[in-house]
Amino acid sequence: MVKMLCKAGHTVTVLDNLSTGFRQTVKYGKLIVGDLADIHLLENLFAENKFDGVMHFAANSLVGESMVNPSKYYRNNVSNTLNLLDVMVRHSVKHFIFSSTAAIFGEPDYVPIDETHPKKPINPYGFSKLMIERILEDYADAYGLNSVSLRYFNACGADPEGEIGECHDPETHLIPLTLQVASGKRDSITVFGLDYSTDDGTCVRDYIHVNDLCSAHALALDYILSCKAQGALAFNLGNGAGFSVQQVIEVVKAVVAQDGCTLTIKNGERRLGDPAVLVADSTQAMTQMGWKPEYVDLETIVRHAWAWEKKQI
Ligand SMILES: NC(=O)c1ccc[n+]([C@@H]2O[C@H](COP(=O)([O-])OP(=O)(O)OC[C@H]3O[C@@H](n4cnc5c(N)ncnc54)[C@H](O)[C@@H]3O)[C@@H](O)[C@H]2O)c1
Numbered sequence: 205m206v207k208m209l210c211k212a213g214h215t216v217t218v219l220d221n222l223s224t225g226f227r228q229t230v231k232y233g234k235l236i237v238g239d240l241a242d243i244h245l246l247e248n249l250f251a252e253n254k255f256d257g258v259m260h261f262a263a264n265s266l267v268g269e270s271m272v273n274p275s276k277y278y279r280n281n282v283s284n285t286l287n288l289l290d291v292m293v294r295h296s297v298k299h300f301i302f303s304s305t306a307a308i309f310g311e312p313d314y315v316p317i318d319e320t321h322p323k324k325p326i327n328p329y330g331f332s333k334l335m336i337e338r339i340l341e342d343y344a345d346a347y348g349l350n351s352v353s354l355r356y357f358n359a360c361g362a363d364p365e366g367e368i369g370e371c372h373d374p375e376t377h378l379i380p381l382t383l384q385v386a387s388g389k390r391d392s393i394t395v396f397g398l399d400y401s402t403d404d405g406t407c408v409r410d411y412i413h414v415n416d417l418c419s420a421h422a423l424a425l426d427y428i429l430s431c432k433a434q435g436a437l438a439f440n441l442g443n444g445a446g447f448s449v450q451q452v453i454e455v456v457k458a459v460v461a462q463d464g465c466t467l468t469i470k471n472g473e474r475r476l477g478d479p480a481v482l483v484a485d486s487t488q489a490m491t492q493m494g495w496k497p498e499y500v501d502l503e504t505i506v507r508h509a510w511a512w513e514k515k516q517i
Pocket residue numbers: 219220221222223224225226238239240241260261262263264265280284303304305306355356357358359360371372
């Protein structure tokens with residue numbers, strides 16, 4: 205995102221406590237190492253800079269961890285976000301783009317999931333994000349803070365130029381985990397459940413390229429900066445097409461085979477809390493903001509992620 209903004213001529217300041225992030229990935233813009241819990245730091249930062257808007261990605265985002273340590277999730281994702289929102293209000297910075305998630309919907313009543321779908325999270329992570337969406341509605345009414353919440357489905361891929369890519373520890377996501385098997389970092393990939401009511405029995409997800417998420421953020425910021433829309437908006441972001449776990453693994457297998465790499469695949473039990481199908485209806489983001497995902501082809505997404513993974517070996 206920072207790369208895209210800087211290339212578009214913006215001046216960007218990054219605030220990150222490096223709890224799960226990495227100094228070396230901030231190749232563009234200025235990095236300030238600090239925590240959103242530090243209100244004095246935030247006050248000084250906003251006093252010293254005249255920001256047009258804020259994009260808020262910082263969060264803890266491991267669903268399983270949120271079940272056993274909800275305090276961490278409500279403190280960081282809700283309380284620390286409130287610190288940020290309040291300092292914005294005090295300094296009259298009125299444009300906010302928020303990283304939300306498909307997890308706010310919980311077990312879907314229907315797919316594809318549009319913005320009017322009931323919001324019934326099934327874990328503290330999802331609740332923490334939904335709480336901020338709710339808070340943003342009140343902050344729009346009371347303080348005139350304009351915001352766009354972007355609910356990502358399964359974020360994946362990597363910088364198409366190969367400069368920046370995904371690096372989580374622990375890694376829990378299907379595509380990077382499968383690629384780590386191909387690169388030799390892991391022994392095998394386990395398919396979590398083959399008894400779902402889907403065509404091949406494995407879960408279906410909507411895989412959306414990180415650069416398409418970034419282009420949606422850039423459009424969202426333009427959208428509220430240009431005063432085309434006000435208030436607290438929210439859009440679902442996905443490719444609109446679902447792929448099963450087995451389909452993803454097949455695509456990965458074909459991509460890595462070109463480098464002579466292979467996969468060891470194991471069948472396992474269902475992972476707790478995994479809905480069978482999560483697919484987004486992104487019509488609103490397209491019609492209202494003019495968003496159009498560019499990297500819709502799963503093979504392209506996997507190729508970009510594989511190019512990044514190969515650089516990590
Ligand atoms: N990766 C996905 O599939 C996905 C899907 C839906 C939503 N999201 C959301 O997108 C955002 C980014 O996700 P990601 O996968 O890049 O996660 P990530 O953990 O790689 O990035 C989060 C960043 O926030 C920083 N951070 C966390 N708490 C902080 C604090 N208190 N102060 C300052 N910095 C702090 C971390 O150091 C890290 O650099 C998150 O809000 C996440 O909930 C991600």
